[in-house]
Amino acid sequence: MWYANIIAGVAIFFLGIGTSVLAWRLPYTMESSPGPGFLPLWLGIIMAICSAFVIAQDLKNKESYKSGKLFVPETVKCIQVLALIVAVFLVLPILGFSLGLGIVTGACMRMMGKHSWLSCGATVIASAISIHYLFGVWLTIPLPGGLIGW
Amino acid sequence: MDVLHNISSGFAVALTLQNILYCAVGVFFGQMIGVLPGIGAPTAIALLLPLTFSVNPTSAIIMFAGIYYGVAYGGTITSVLINVPGESSTVMTCIDGYAMAQKGRAGAALSIAAIGSFLAGTLSIILLMTFAPILAQFALRFGPAEYFGLAMMAFGLLTVFGGGSPFKIVISTIAGLLISTIGLDVVSGIPRFIFGQPALLGGVDFIVIICGIFGLAEVFNSIEEPEGGVLIKDKFKIREVFLTWQDWVDSRWAIVRGGLIGFMIGLIPAGGLTVSSFLAYMAEKRVSNHPETFGTGEIAGVAAPESANNAASISGFAPLLALGVPGSPTTAVMLAGFMMWGIRPGPLLFKNNPDLVWGLIASMYVGNVLLLLMNIFLIPLFVAMLRIPYAIMMGFIIIFAAIGAYSVNNSMFDVWMMVGFGILGYAMKKLKYPIVPLVLAMVLGRLAENSFRQALQISEGRFEIFFSRPIALAFLSVAILSYCTPLIRVALKKAGYSKSDINVESL
Numbered sequence: 001m002w003y004a005n006i007i008a009g010v011a012i013f014f015l016g017i018g019t020s021v022l023a024w025r026l027p028y029t030m031e032s033s034p035g036p037g038f039l040p041l042w043l044g045i046i047m048a049i050c051s052a053f054v055i056a057q058d059l060k061n062k063e064s065y066k067s068g069k070l071f072v073p074e075t076v077k078c079i080q081v082l083a084l085i086v087a088v089f090l091v092l093p094i095l096g097f098s099l100g101l102g103i104v105t106g107a108c109m110r111m112m113g114k115h116s117w118l119s120c121g122a123t124v125i126a127s128a129i130s131i132h133y134l135f136g137v138w139l140t141i142p143l144p145g146g147l148i149g150w
Numbered sequence: 151m152d153v154l155h156n157i158s159s160g161f162a163v164a165l166t167l168q169n170i171l172y173c174a175v176g177v178f179f180g181q182m183i184g185v186l187p188g189i190g191a192p193t194a195i196a197l198l199l200p201l202t203f204s205v206n207p208t209s210a211i212i213m214f215a216g217i218y219y220g221v222a223y224g225g226t227i228t229s230v231l232i233n234v235p236g237e238s239s240t241v242m243t244c245i246d247g248y249a250m251a252q253k254g255r256a257g258a259a260l261s262i263a264a265i266g267s268f269l270a271g272t273l274s275i276i277l278l279m280t281f282a283p284i285l286a287q288f289a290l291r292f293g294p295a296e297y298f299g300l301a302m303m304a305f306g307l308l309t310v311f312g313g314g315s316p317f318k319i320v321i322s323t324i325a326g327l328l329i330s331t332i333g334l335d336v337v338s339g340i341p342r343f344i345f346g347q348p349a350l351l352g353g354v355d356f357i358v359i360i361c362g363i364f365g366l367a368e369v370f371n372s373i374e375e376p377e378g379g380v381l382i383k384d385k386f387k388i389r390e391v392f393l394t395w396q397d398w399v400d401s402r403w404a405i406v407r408g409g410l411i412g413f414m415i416g417l418i419p420a421g422g423l424t425v426s427s428f429l430a431y432m433a434e435k436r437v438s439n440h441p442e443t444f445g446t447g448e449i450a451g452v453a454a455p456e457s458a459n460n461a462a463s464i465s466g467f468a469p470l471l472a473l474g475v476p477g478s479p480t481t482a483v484m485l486a487g488f489m490m491w492g493i494r495p496g497p498l499l500f501k502n503n504p505d506l507v508w509g510l511i512a513s514m515y516v517g518n519v520l521l522l523l524m525n526i527f528l529i530p531l532f533v534a535m536l537r538i539p540y541a542i543m544m545g546f547i548i549i550f551a552a553i554g555a556y557s558v559n560n561s562m563f564d565v566w567m568m569v570g571f572g573i574l575g576y577a578m579k580k581l582k583y584p585i586v587p588l589v590l591a592m593v594l595g596r597l598a599e600n601s602f603r604q605a606l607q608i609s610e611g612r613f614e615i616f617f618s619r620p621i622a623l624a625f626l627s628v629a630i631l632s633y634c635t636p637l638i639r640v641a642l643k644k645a646g647y648s649k650s651d652i653n654v655e656s657l
Contacts, residue, residue, distance in 0.1 A: 008581050012321060019328060026340060032611040033603045036335035036342055040328060047324045050317040057315065074374040081373065082573070085366075085548065089565060101552060105545030112373065113541030123545070131549060139201055141557045 002062050009055040016048030080111055096146025098136065102128030157279055160508025164516055169212050169509065176213035177517045180220020181524060184236045185228060185532045189547060191221040191237070192479040192589075193368055196360035197550035199487050200557040207491040208506045212513040214487065218480050219271065219463040219514070222423060223521050226263040226456060227532050230256055239423035239459040242431040246444060246451030253447050261393055262401055262449055263456040264525035270409030270457030271518045274464040277413050279511050282500075285472035289497035292473075294604035295615050299625030300475055301598035304419035306632030308587045316636040318583045326591025327598070329354055336596075337603060349563045356486040358555045358564045359571050359592060363585060364479075365551030366572025369544045371579050397449050404434050404450035405457045412461030417468050419477045419590075423459040430458030464514055470495055471507055475594065479586055482593040 019040055026037030084107050092100045106124035109115045115123075135141045163169060183194045195214050202210040225236030230247035243263065250259040292300070305323050309316045332343045333353030344350040408430040415426035434454035435444045444451045466477045474496035476482035488495050493503060500507050555568035578585055609615035616622050 005581055008577075008583075016324075022343065026342065027338065030338055031607070033337075033607040036331075036338050036340045039599050039602075040331050040342065043324045043327055043331075047321055047328075050320045050324070053317045054315065054321070057317070072374060077373050078370045078576070081369065081544075085569060089552075089562075089569065092562065092565075097553070097556070101549045104548055105542075108545040108548070109539075109541045111541075112544065113539045115539075115541065123542075127545070127549070131553070135201075135553050135557075139204075141201075141553065142560055143553070143556070144562075 002058060005058045006055060009051050009058060012051040013048050013055070016044045016046075016051060018044070019047065020044030077112065081108065084108070084111070092146070093144060094146050096148060097143035098128045098132040099124075099146060099148060101131055102126075153279055153283065156283075156504065156508045157512055159504070160510075160512030161515075163208065163505050163509030164212070164512035168206075169209055169513060170516060172209040172213040173216050173513045173517050174520055176216020177220040177223075177521050178524065179213075180217035181224035181227075181521070181528075181532060182535060183217065184221040184224020184226070184240075185535050186224075186236075186538065186543060189368060189543070190364070191218050192360065192483050193364035193547070194221075195480060195483045195487070196357065196364045197547070197554050199483065199490065200357055200361075200554040202487070203490070203557075207488075207493060208509050210487065210491075211484065211506065211510055212517075214484055215467070215510055215514065216517045218466075218484075219460055219517060220521055222456070222459045222463055223264065223267055223525055224532060226260065226267075227529065230259045230263070230452075231533065237423075239427050239462075240455070241424065242427045242455035243452055245431070246446070246448050249445065249447035250449065250452065255447065258393055258397060258449070259452050260525065260529060262397060262453050264522055265393070266401065266405040266408065266453040266457040267460035268518050268522040269405050270412060270461040271464055272515070273406075273409045274413045274416070274461035275511060275514045275518070278465055278468055278514075279508075281417075282468045282472050282507075282511075285468055286497040286500045289473050291621065292497070293619070293622075294601040294608065295619050295622040296625065298598055298601040298605055299616065299622040299629065300419075300473065301594045301601065302629040303625040303632070304475055304477075304590060304594060305587070305598075306629035307419055308584075308590065308632075310632050310635050314582055314584060316633075319587050322578070322583050322585070322587040323591045326588040327595040329359070329588075330592050330595025331599070336600065347563075349559075349561065354567060355558045355564065356483075356592060357490075357558050358567050360483055360486070360589065361551040361554045362568040362571025362573075363575035363589065364483075365547055365554070366568060367575025367579065367585075369547050370572070370576040372540060372544065401449050401453035404453040407433060407437070408454035408457030409461040412458030413465040415458070416462030416465030416477065419469050419475050422466075422478045422586075423462045426458040426462035427455035430454040460518075467510070471499055471510075472497060474499075474597075476590065479589045482589050485593055 021044075023037045023040035023044060026040070027035035028037050028041065029035050084104060088095070088100050088104050088107075095103070102124040105127040106120040109123055110117070110120045131143075136143050164173070179194065180191065183189050183191065194217055198214070198217075202213075221237055222239050225240035226243050226247065228234050228236035229240040229243040230251050233244050233248040235241040235244055247259045247263070250256065308323065309319050328343075330353070332350055334341050334351050341351060411430045411433060412423075412426040415422070415429060431444075431451060431454050434450050435441050438444065438448075438450065440448075466481050469475045469477045470481045470485060474485070474494065476485045485495060493499070493506070551568060551572070552565055555564045556562070558564050575585060578588070605615050606613070616626055
């Protein structure tokens, strides 16, 4: 956890510097008022300064991180759910929104709750139909169709 | 007399069948959301907002307001029955509420929470309808310098009321401000930080961000947080919710004090429900003749924080409606809703959209009555909802988040942005960077920057405009003092004064 905070602090420091560098290329002033580069420049500098303080605090208080852990056993489940979401979203243009999100719902039930394949499958179908009629038909949101047309 | 006339026309709006229905749906959903883990009021409103494009704005806002103050009622149920706060604003209720439940008085705890919330909520509505127009009149004198000062004060107060490292709060605020700069600069027309993506020319839509941060991120956080608590199995009988005379005697002043504290804290930008409930509990314990009974099932220990959080949820609308500045993440999301409908909250809202404002205020009376009735008669239903597995809930949250993000511009780019912000929100929570400053800064960032630039244009580049105008000076003074609060706390600690450290974990 301590290492993660230090790494995050360093990343934020460079983010602040990078923001200031990019903002430097924008006009700093315009006529009698600040230009588009004024605010991002100073925000980047302040962000870098604050992150330096955060790093310094973390270096001083290493002991306080002993009880915390960045990765717990449940983190694996989070990563699995994220991978599922990314994988399904990548193929949404083929599957269609309704079926794709239905698959996400059923898969989450299986991954998290260990529900039976039958109940998960039924949830996929019910969710896909509900999404199509609730959002596509009733709320007329033009959700992209896929293999089944919706 | 103006107020009476206005509120009567407000009731004419609120008491239409459509608006009563929307109010009822809102308070019911709010309670349900308060009971269910892993989803809060900002998330619920964020996920529902894109779906209300075609709904009448007054009805939609009435529903969302119902969700907001209904959530606090629902969170009480889990606080009392399983010692797990359904919402952060009901953390203090766990202390004495669960203790009462263990003594077999769960019904009385829930009842005093509902009645206290109702009475304090009513008091707060009366104060709101009295003070909000005055605040709006006062805000008509605001110019760009005042709005800049107000935004700075809101950011500064986050360091006072927020927990954790003040540097992390500032970093989170700056991140939000930087996100608000993405897109075309409105003054010069120069694109900023779009990295060659035409889809970013209009900036990052707030709906996309909150669907990610409040929707998807909460799914990841809830997967990791272990479900705890032992459910007090109590078959509720109607007679158990009726309080004894002694219960009334013990809790009446707690309700009044809690209501007043909640109202005042809710008015402050970044004040919030959690802070109000905490302060109300501590105040009640301090003035009690028997402070040692707090934590053992003292009914005032339930009445005070519950009254405060409901009063704060109502008064939190005052800065939103009168100033156009949200006081909490939930009202920040509602501000996004106002913008979506093309309505600009602020001092002119009372003049340009009186039906919406007074209809909303009148609907709060209706909503509070409905919530009181639901809390008395529908508790078994809400308790049953605790048994819904989260594995099922999370799928629906992902659905709403994805469709909500997509529906903004009918673009998969926004869906991917939503995933990115979901990962960001998850990482921020893991690394203890607060989310609230990020959200408030995103909402107020453009207002703050544009006001700053306009003020300097008016003064021809001279900064003294911020110090020569008394209201702007007052706001900026509070902001500077707020940023200095961490240093003051450190100095007080070194001098031996530890009471200034407000920390829930220190109870």
